[in-house]
Each structure stands twice: as structure tokens, then as C-alpha cells.
Amino acid sequence: xxxxxxxxxxxxxxxxxxxxxxxxxxxxxxxxxxxxxxxxxxxxxxxxxxxxxxxxxxxxxxxxxxxxxxxxxxxxxxxxxxxxxxxxxxxxxxxxxxxxxxxxxxxxxxxxxxxxxxxxxxxxxxxxxxxxxxxxxxxxxxxxxxxxxxxxxxxxxxxxxxxxxxxxxxxxxxxxxxxxxxxxxxxxxxxxxxxxxxxxxxxxxxxxxxxxxxxxxxxxxxxxxxxxxxxxxxxxxxxxxxxxxxxxxxxxxxxxxxxxxxxxxxxxxxxxxxxxxxxxxxxxxxxxxxxxxxxxxxxxxxxxxxxxxxxxxxxxxxxxxxxxxxxxxxxxxxxxxxxxxxxxxxxxxxxxxxxxxxxxxxxxxxxxxxxxxxxxxxxxxxxxxxxxxxxxxxxxxxxxxxxxxxxxxxxxxxxxxxxxxxxxxxxxxxxxxxxxxxxxxxxxxxxxxxxxxxxxxxxxxxxxxxxxxxxxxxxxxxxxxxxxxxxxxxxxxxxxxxxxxxxxxxxxxxxxxxxxxxxxxxxxxxxxxxxxxxxxxxxxxxxxxxxxxxxxxxxxxxxxxxxxxxxxxxxxxxxxxxxxxxxxxx
Amino acid sequence: xxxxxxxxxxxxxxxxxxxxxxxxxxxxxxxxxxxxxxxxxxxxxxxxxxxxxxxxxxxxxxxxxxxxxxxxxxxxxxxxxxxxxxxxxxxxxxxxxxxxxxxxxxxxxxxxxxxxxxxxxxxxxxxxxxxxxxxxxxxxxxxxxxxxxxxxxxxxxx
Numbered sequence: 188x189x190x191x192x193x194x195x196x197x198x199x200x201x202x203x204x205x206x207x208x209x210x211x212x213x214x215x216x217x218x219x220x221x222x223x224x225x226x227x228x229x230x231x232x233x234x235x236x237x238x239x240x241x242x243x244x245x246x247x248x249x250x251x252x253x254x255x256x257x258x259x260x261x262x263x264x265x266x267x268x269x270x271x272x273x274x275x276x277x278x279x280x281x282x283x284x285x286x287x288x289x290x291x292x293x294x295x296x297x298x299x300x301x302x303x304x305x306x307x308x309x310x311x312x313x314x315x316x317x318x319x320x321x322x323x324x325x326x327x328x329x330x331x332x333x334x335x336x337x338x339x340x341x342x343x344x345x346x347x348x349x350x351x352x353x354x355x356x357x358x359x360x361x362x363x364x365x366x367x368x369x370x371x372x373x374x375x376x377x378x379x380x381x382x383x384x385x386x387x388x389x390x391x392x393x394x395x396x397x398x399x400x401x402x403x404x405x406x407x408x409x410x411x412x413x414x415x416x417x418x419x420x421x422x423x424x425x426x427x428x429x430x431x432x433x434x435x436x437x438x439x440x441x442x443x444x445x446x447x448x449x450x451x452x453x454x455x456x457x458x459x460x461x462x463x464x465x466x467x468x469x470x471x472x473x474x475x476x477x478x479x480x481x482x483x484x485x486x487x488x489x490x491x492x493x494x495x496x497x498x499x500x501x502x503x504x505x506x507x508x509x510x511x512x513x514x515x516x517x518x519x520x521x522x523x524x525x526x527x528x529x530x531x532x533x534x535x536x537x538x539x540x541x542x543x544x545x546x547x548x549x550x551x552x553x554x555x556x557x558x559x560x561x562x563x564x565x566x567x568x569x570x571x572x573x574x575x576x577x578x579x580x581x582x583x584x585x586x587x588x589x590x591x592x593x594x595x596x597x598x599x600x601x602x603x604x605x606x607x608x609x610x611x612x613x614x615x616x617x618x619x620x621x622x623x624x625x626x627x628x629x630x631x632x633x634x635x636x637x638x639x640x641x642x643x644x645x646x647x648x649x650x651x652x653x654x655x656x657x658x659x660x661x662x663x664x665x666x667x668x669x670x671x672x673x674x675x676x677x678x679x680x681x682x683x684x685x686x687x688x689x690x691x692x693x694x695x696x697x698x699x700x701x702x703x704x705x706x707x708x709x710x711x712x713x714x715x716x717x718x719x720x721x722x723x724x725x726x727x728x729x730x731x732x733x734x735x736x737x738x739x740x741x742x743x744x745x746x747x748x749x750x751x752x753x754x755x756x757x758x759x760x761x762x763x764x765x766x767x768x769x770x771x772x773x
Numbered sequence: 774x775x776x777x778x779x780x781x782x783x784x785x786x787x788x789x790x791x792x793x794x795x796x797x798x799x800x801x802x803x804x805x806x807x808x809x810x811x812x813x814x815x816x817x818x819x820x821x822x823x824x825x826x827x828x829x830x831x832x833x834x835x836x837x838x839x840x841x842x843x844x845x846x847x848x849x850x851x852x853x854x855x856x857x858x859x860x861x862x863x864x865x866x867x868x869x870x871x872x873x874x875x876x877x878x879x880x881x882x883x884x885x886x887x888x889x890x891x892x893x894x895x896x897x898x899x900x901x902x903x904x905x906x907x908x909x910x911x912x913x914x915x916x917x918x919x920x921x922x923x924x925x926x927x928x929x930x931x
Contacts, residue, residue: 231930
């Protein structure tokens with residue numbers, strides 16, 4: 188059949204093809220489809236900002252309206268990536284400013300964003316609608332003011348877990364009276380108090396506001412007024428939940444909560460006092476998402492709260508929930524899809540911090556839709572993992588963080604190899620896995636054998652030898668991101684599986700036994716990879732080739748070597764003569 | 774009294790329709806505005822079988838203006854969606870001829886419906902090869918070109 192469709196018609200068909208994956212497939216069908224698709228792609232995802240240049244993006248997708256960019260590797264979240272490593276938004280903002288005056292959205296994750304960047308965004312994009320910054324740093328509240336004052340069509344301004352230089356709360360007052368288009372505002376990570384009257388006026392002139400996430404400085408008293416102005420909210424992040432309110436104020440606040448008929452997501456709740464938890468009861472039955480990771484709510488109060496949340500799909504909570512609290516989740520939250528339990532830092536010696544592997548087992552038994560788990564726990568057992576695997580073969584993400592490095596099965600004292608084996612064997616669609624506890628090479632043999640759909644794997648303090656890495660790189664066919672810290676392996680597996688690295692987005696290894704010589708060899712062998720050695724103590728360049736490197740970050744790239752590396756990052760391109768001469772001696 | 778318009782397909786078949794039905798086509802609506810609709814309007818790019826389908830669609834979707842016309846006043850939104858889905862149960866060749874006809878006649882809602890249907894078929898496929906097989910499209914990339922695009926897509930834009 189000969190598809191002779193005018194390109195305008197093809198464009199119209201593609202306007203209904205939205206997902207990135209589908210658009211990528213479409214682009215490979217034939218030349219005319221490639222051409223039409225690239226000219227009409229509106230949302231572009233660049234998941235490693237160093238894999239491609241801004242110019243190349245602009246050449247291929249001239250119609251881009253929304254750019255999602257990710258910078259630093261994931262382990263930056265655990266402070267393993269030194270300051271100054273990179274991930275700068277500026278070159279992108281500058282290039283986009285020139286090529287895309289109609290740009291509407293920028294979503295940046297783990298990038299360094301300066302006030303200069305924010306000012307440039309404000310000045311360059313007249314149609315700018317959405318700025319979402321996740322785990323970013325480098326800017327101050329002055330930069331936010333620049334965005335607020337200039338972006339007259341702004342719909343979304345979200346700062347998620349950013350590190351911001353807080354020069355005060357004035358920035359919010361820069362939103363002009365004419366701005367009425369806000370749909371989502373998240374300033375939960377800021378410290379300073381904003382001017383309440385300006386916030387109230389902003390909320391009251393934003394009829395489309397669906398998501399509002401306040402910072403801790405917004406008091407409970409102020410919350411009541413805001414809720415009355417925005418009963419249409421779908422997502423709410425409260426501020427501090429701990430003022431002492433009089434009876435009248437409490438009942439007014441209770442009334443305000445009960446007016447939130449559309450509310451699906453609740454977060455914030457800093458410092459929540461137990462006597463105020465009943466204020467939330469009226470919204471519980473409608474909630475699909477509850478984030479209590481900042482709320483030091485004790486188990487009995489959690490039980491009361493969660494037993495009312497029958498529609499809950501996503502729960503983030505601290506280990507104060509204990510096994511008993513997870514039992515309540517199991518019996519009440521049958522729709523649960525995602526569970527994250529974070530460490531509260533409560534004294535581990537106390538015998539009453541009763542959160543064990545049993546809590547997760549109970550939830551896995553009772554919640555048929557559970558597919559994503561992140562569980563910080565003091566200890567675990569193989570038997571528990573076997574049961575969880577049997578209960579939930581539909582798991583897509585399993586991140587177990589046994590907090591004590593090298594902790595064995597606390598009942599049998601065996602390594603946790605068999606437990607993880609059960610998980611990868613049973614959960615055939617598992618895409619993300621984090622392992623912990625005492626693990627031998629066998630665990631990785633199992634993962635390599637069974638983890639065929641695994642895309643992301645995180646490992647810390649595990650394994651015996653090089654075999655571990657070899658099993659993973661040779662077995663996990665879908666592996667896209669691998670991050671490893673403090674594991675005793677090195678060169679051979681890496682060099683033997685060098686080709687694999689071009690099929691993955693990135694590999695991070697820190698405090699392992701990879702030698703400088705191996706890094707040089709790998710760089711020479713695989714010119715399309717950036718092999719970056721992070722060496723803050725400046726040992727590698729002067730030491731022998733056999734010396735182990737602190738950290739390496741390896742990623743495939745179309746952009747060639749970076750031009751913005753700090754002096755503590757070495758690549759073969761930086762000092763090619765050192766690389767070559769040392770190798771020549773051998 | 775409502776005016777009737779006669780449309781003539783490329784292969785000579787005539788279709789008489791109410792003015793309101795014809796107005797679903799922006800192209801025809803413009804002709805009506807310009808008073809160019811005496812006698813038959815030749816629709817030279819559309820064969821009778823396809824024109825019949827377009828007319829069927831337009832009849833179903835005509836918006837009743839508070840009048841007594843029985844065609845779609847009682848059809849709920851849900852029923853209409855079901856009707857649309859059934860309407861699009863056609864072979865691929867007809868599907869694409871419908872798209873071209875809707876484009877030529879500028880029947881916006883039919884064009885959207887047909888394009889969405891094709892888009893759904895595309896997204897149901899896993900990968901370019903399956904899409905090509907589904908629609909019988911020839912791969913006109915050289916192996917080198919294909920490899921280069923696949924690499925750029927995978928390394929940068931996935």
C-alpha cells in the first residue's frame with residue numbers, strides 16, 4: 188500500500204501521537220515520517236545534558252516548546268558528586284534563548300541554575316508557561332523574582348527539593364496583579380516567609396490554581412484563609428501544622444478542609460501536632476497521594492489517618508509508621524501502587540522502633556496493585572523477600588535499603604542473595620532495583636540471569652569480586668543506568684564489557700577498585716564514551732596507573748568531551764599526552 | 774424550509790443532503806455562503822463510496838438547532854462516541870481515503886476522528902518495524918542512515 192499523505196495530514200496524525208517513545212518509533216519509519224515528526228515534536232527529553240549539544244537539539248527539533256533536561260548523576264542525591272562537577276543550565280538557556288523564542292516549558296533535574304539563567308529565561312521567552320526545577324541549586328530568591336515579574340503567562344512554578352539561596356520572601360510579591368493564569372505553585376523548599384497578603388491575593392486571582400505547595404513558614408492559621416480562597420485545589424502541600432489555635436480557628440480550619448472537594452494529594456504537614464490530625468479526616472477518603480515524609484506522626488495517629496484513606500495509591504511515610512501502621516495500610520489502602528518508607532533517624536537502639544521486614548510483607552500480601560517500593564529498614568530476611576516476591580510478581584521497582592552495610596539476614600545470618608534471587612526471578616517486569624545488605628557474587632549472578640528487563644540498578648557495599656560486575660554487564664540486557672559504590676571490583680570486568688557501556692546511558696562507580704590505567708585504556712578503546720575520573724585529592728594524575736580512582740562516571744555521548752569540567756575531573760581528552768605516554772611505557 | 778445541496782462524486786454518483794449537513798464541511802460552507810451551490814457541486818477528489826461515508830458522518834453529526842429534525846437530537850455524547858468508533862471500523866485503504874476526503878472537504882471533526890484512529894494504531898505498535906508492517910510502508914533509509922538516527926535517538930532523546 189502506498190501511503191501518499193500530504194505532510195499537513197501526516198502532521199495532523201502525529202499531533203495525536205504524544206509519548207516520547209512513540210514519537211521516537213515514528214521517526215524511524217521512513218524519511219518523510221522522520222522529517223514530519225522532527226518538525227512537529229513539541230516536547231523533547233534530554234535525559235543526560237552532556238549526551239548531546241543544545242545546537243544539535245535545535246537542529247533536529249525546531250518546533251520544540253518544552254524541554255526536559257537532567258544533569259548530575261543520581262548519586263548526587265547522596266552527596267557523592269562534588270560541588271562544581273557540572274550540570275550547568277546556562278549553555279542550554281542561552282542557546283534556547285536564541286533558537287526558541289516561543290519556548291514554553293523548562294523542566295530541569297539535578298542541574299546548576301543561576302540567577303543569570305532565570306533572568307535570561309524571563310527575558311527570552313514571551314510565551315513562557317512552566318518552570319519546574321527538581322533537585323537544582325545555584326540560584327537565589329532574586330532569580331525567582333525575575334521569573335515572577337516577567338512571565339505574564341506563567342502557569343507552573345515548581346521548586347522541588349532545590350537548594351536556594353534564600354534572600355527573603357519578597358520574590359512572591361513580584362507576581363503582577365495581571366497574572367491570573369497560575370495552575371501550580373510549589374515553593375515548599377524555601378525557608379523565608381512570603382508576604383501573606385500577597386500570597387492570598389495571588390491565590391484569589393488564580394481561578395485555575397490546582398496545585399499549591401507552601402513552605403514551612405506558612406502557619407496553620409494562614410492556611411485556613413488560603414484554603415477558603417482555593418477550594419478547587421487538587422494538590423495541597425501545607426506549611427507548618429503546629430500553631431496553637433483557639434477553638435474557633437480550629438473549627439474554621441476544619442470547615443475549610445471539608446470544602447476541598449477535589450483534593451487528591453496532600454503533603455507538607457511539618458511539625459504536625461497530634462491533636463490537629465483529625466482536621467485532615469474529611470479529605471482522606473478522596474486522597475490518592477499522601478506524602479508524610481516531613482511529618483513526624485507517630486504510629487497510632489498514622490493508623491487513624493490511613494485507615495480513612497481507602498483510595499490511596501501513593502504513600503510516602505517515615506519508619507515511625509512501624510509494622511503496625513503498615514498493617515493498617517494493608518487493610519485499608521487496597522489501591523496502593525507505590526510505597527516509600529524513609530528513615531526517621533529515630534534511635535535504632537530503642538526497642539520500640541518496631542519497623543521490620545514484616546511491615547512490607549504484610550503490605551505486599553494485601554495490596555494487589557503494589558508495583559513500586561522504596562524501603563529503608565534496619566534489617567531484613569531472605570524469607571521476607573521470598574514471600575514478597577511470591578505475593579507481588581507485578582513489582583516494577585524494588586529498592587531495599589538495609590541501612591547497616593553488610594547486614595546479613597538477621598535470622599539466619601546468611602547473605603541476602605536468595606532473597607534478591609526470588610525478587611528478580613518472580614518479578615519479570617522489574618525495571619528498577621536497589622540492593623543492600625550482605626551480598627556475595629551469587630546475588631549478582633542471579634540478577635544477571637533473571638533481571639532481563641532491569642533498566643536501573645543501584646548497589647552499595649556488596650559483592651566479592653570482579654565477577655559481580657561481569658554478571659551484571661553481560662546478563663542484564665536492558666540495563667540503562669548502573670550506579671555502584673564501595674564494591675570491591677575493578678578493571679577486568681569493566682574492560683571486558685566495554686562495548687556494553689555504549690548501550691547504557693551511564694555508569695557510576697565510587698570507592699571501588701578501578702585503576703587509573705583501566706580508565707585510560709577504556710577511554711582509548713571507546714572514544715564515544717566520556718570516561719570522567721573524579722579525583723578531588725589529585726592523586727591519580729601523579730600516581731601510578733595501578734592506583735585506584737575515587738569515582739568514575741562513564742556515559743555515552745554524541746557531544747564529545749565536555750568543555751566545562753572542573754580541575755578535579757580528569758578525562759583522556761584533557762591531558763592526552765599523559766594518557767598516551769604512560770600507556771606507551773607499558 | 775431547509776435548502777438541499779447536491780454533491781457529485783468523482784465517479785458520477787449524486788448525493789442530496791440538507792444544507793446543515795453540508796455545512797459540516799468548511800469547504801462546502803464557504804460555497805454556500807458565496808451562493809455557488811445551484812445545481813450539483815462536483816467533488817472531484819472523492820469517489821462515491823468514500824463520499825457516501827462522509828455524508829453518513831455529517832448526517833450523524835449535524836447539530837440540531839432547536840428544530841424538529843430527528844437525526845441527532847436524541848443521541849447522547851456516549852452513544853455518539855460509540856457510533857464514531859463503529860464508523861471507523863473500516864479497512865486501511867478506506868481509512869486513509871476518508872482522511873484525505875475530510876482534509877479536502879475540511880470536515881474538522883471527521884479529520885480529527887480519523888487521524889486519532891490512525892494515531893492509536895501507531896501507538897499500539899512496538900517500534901518502527903511494526904509500524905511499517907502495519908501500514909505497508911517502505912523503509913527508504915539506507916542502513917547507515919537508519920543506524921545513525923537510531924543512535925541519536927537512543928543516546929540523546931530517549
